[in-house]
Amino acid sequence: MTNVNTYQTDAESSSSRPPSMADVAAVAGVSHQTVSRVLNDHPNVREGTRVRVLEAIKELGYRRNLAARALATAQTRTIGILTIGSEFFGPQSTVLAVEAAARAQGYFVTVTSMDSYDIGAAVTALNHLTDQSVDGVVVVAPHDQVTEAIDELKLKVPVVVVAARTNVPENDPVHYVYVDQRDGARQATEHLISLGHQKIVHVSGPTGWSDATERKIGWGETMAAAGYDAVEFPAESWLAPSGYDAGVSLAPRVKAGEITAVFASNDYLAIGLLRAFWEAGVSVPEDVSVVGFDDLQIAEFYIPKLTTVRQPFGDVGRAALAELLNDDPASSGPRMIAPTMIVRASTAPPARS
The missing domain is CATH 3.40.50.2300 (Response regulator)
Incomplete structure (x- = not known):
């Protein structure tokens, strides 16, 4: 191998350009094609040659020109x-x-x-x-x-x-x-049913969203299989203010005993519900149970900690x-x-x- 330090000094004095594949080939004493084979892990390269090329790459600080490679490989x-x-x-x-x-x-x-x-x-x-x-x-x-x-x-x-x-x-x-999503909604609804709830309202996600549609279907099918009425409260968005608005409307029905549990289509809606229920003097879970969907990081730090469906x-x-x-x-x-x-x-x- 030629003297790398001498080569770098000469190169630095003549040009400030970054080292090229040709420079690596010259220092390693191999062809341009051999350097390309090493870079692309080609099997037909002798181990000693591969080591020389890799050492030259390291000492020169060579980095591949990905733009040029993309032009050559169409990737x-x-x-x-x-x-x-x-x-x-x-x-x-x-x-x-x-x-x-x-x-x-x-x-x-x-x-x-x-x-x-x-x-x-x-x-x-x-x-x-x-x-x-x-x-x-x-x-x-x-x-x-x-x-x-x-x-x-x-x-x-x-x-x-x-x-x-x-x-x-x-x-x-x-x-x-x-x-x-459908199975997640089923799990949430079955959890509430297993606790003894029959009057379960679903605060559904906005229309046009496939996840909201699937969660609504999973909840509805599970309620029907249990022989319970499926009552939906559509939310205007996925965000907490829509959950809050739903909670304001549902709180009087909770107090009247018409609702004992709410399955919200996501955790933000559930968090909005918790706030509205608290302001209305409705206790969770004593007066009404609430389940969300997603498992936001903050879900376990609310009071009460939020039961939810975790998406991996x-x-x-x-x-x-x-x-x-x-x-x-x-x-x-x-x-x-x-x-x-x-x-x-x-x-x-x-x-x-």
Whole structure:
């Protein structure tokens, strides 16, 4: 091997450019093609040669030109993520999990957020990602308008959608990964029924969201199977103020004995309920039990600690990336991940029937 220190001095005096693959080849005494083989882990390289090349890379401080590699291989090692507003805990937790999993696999991530929930906004955002020549797209926006946009566009790259969609078209190349929302709602409702509750109201999520639809179905089916009336109170949004408004309306019915338990479609709605009930002098869980969905980090620090359904967002993110990288056209059906019931202090047997 030539003298690396002398080479670096000469190079520094003549140019401030970063070291290239040709520089590595010159220092290691090999061809440009051999350096490329070492960088790409090609098996047909002698171990001694591989060591010399790696030493030259280390001593020169050489870093691969990923842009040039992308041009040569038609791959950017970049994954696009389409998501929705940052105020939504579930999608943002999933995005972070996908990003971490992608980074561990050596991929870069570019994220685009939608500013509204309609087909036009979804099409614009998806086109923005594909214009960046991403190798694949993970969609973390469980809204019906987004899935309709994906059906229309027929993207040329692999696509994985994190959404509880049950009406997937036959032979659809898009892969779906999600927590079994219907089963989570069933677990929540069965928990309340097991405590002796029959008058269970569901504060449902906003229309157009697949997760809200699936949770509503799971709750309704479980109530019907038990022979109880299913009474729904639709919320206008996923956020705590909508839960608070629902609580203000429901508090008089709790006091009248018409309701003994509430299953909220997410933890933010449940937290809004807790506030409204407290202001109205309704005690949780003595007067009414409350169950949420998601298991926010703050759920166990409220008074009372919130009973909820935990979604394993980290598992969802890793599964979405694995599905994207595998991109097996022969695979069929969604990949569902099981939720877990977390019982805390906000639920108890009803004080009166």
